[in-house]
Amino acid sequence: MSQPLSVPESHPPPALIVVMGVSGSGKSTVGAGIAKAISRPFIDGDDLHPKSNVEKMSKGHPLTDQDRFPWLAIIRSTAERVCAEQAQSGEVNKGDRPAAVVVCSSLKKIYRDILRGQHPASTKMPPEDDTQERHPSGAHIPATAALKTYFIFLDGTEKVILDRMSARKGHFMKAGMLQSQLATLESPEGEEGVARVDIDATPDEVVAAARKAVKDMIGM
Known part of the structure; x- marks a missing residue:
């Protein structure tokens, strides 16, 4: 098992900024925009699925x-790991906050709690070789309390989302699929961060609104 890297005390606590919402809400665009504005790495959560999940999805399950x-x-x-590497490599100056911007739907509260570092007892990590095979620089490591998690919740009506999606070339999503996601969504409003x-x-x-929200929440 890999050992967690630490962020030196010369830096503020690292931040995980999660851009969440249903499919079609514009998470990738907003996440990339925030990452560029604050000069921090952008990560698409879908790229981090372990091989077992990828194989299952490829079979239509x-x-x-x-x-x-x-x-x-x-x-x-x-x-x-990304935040610790920023601090230890000098990618961010002393006194600046290491951070990563991640896109992940995070529709349920329990999903968000895991992203906050609160792992359910039933969470079983896949074999480390599985994760390392696909992500050699990001193999899973023990969670720590140091990383502070914040969420940007992209919210809108079903009509607004469908209108946005219909305007995007090459994007197709059935209304029923969106309705299913909206039904699954447990609103994070009222939760901390x-x-x-x-x-x-x-x-x-x-x-711009998301960028302002990040600045208001964590000063970045």
Whole structure:
């Protein structure tokens, strides 16, 4: 098992900024925009699925919560490693906050809690070789309390999301699929470290609103 890297005390506690919401809400655009604005790494959570999940999805089988729990733990541990490497390599100056911006739907509270470092007892990590095979620089490591997690919740009505998706070339999503995600969504409003951003605006305006929310929450 890999050992966690630590962020020197000369830096503020590292931050994991998760851009969340249902499919079609614009997570990738907003996440990339925030990462660019604060000059921190951008990570697409879907790229961190362990091989077992990838194989299951490739066969058309939906993932269960038991499949998602270790994946979410991998996302957090990868962000921990990325932040520690920033600080130790000098990518961020002394006194600046290491951070990573991650895109992940995070529809349920238990998913968000895992991203906060609160692993359910039922969470079983996949074999380390599985994770290392696909992500040699981000193998899962023990979670620590040092990484502080914040959420940018991209929210909008079903009509707004469908309208946005219909305007995107090459994107197809059935209304029923969106309805299913909206039904699964457990709103994070009221949870600590969450900012809601209305997506009923232009992409640039949504990115600007999300950027302001990050600045207001963590000063970056």
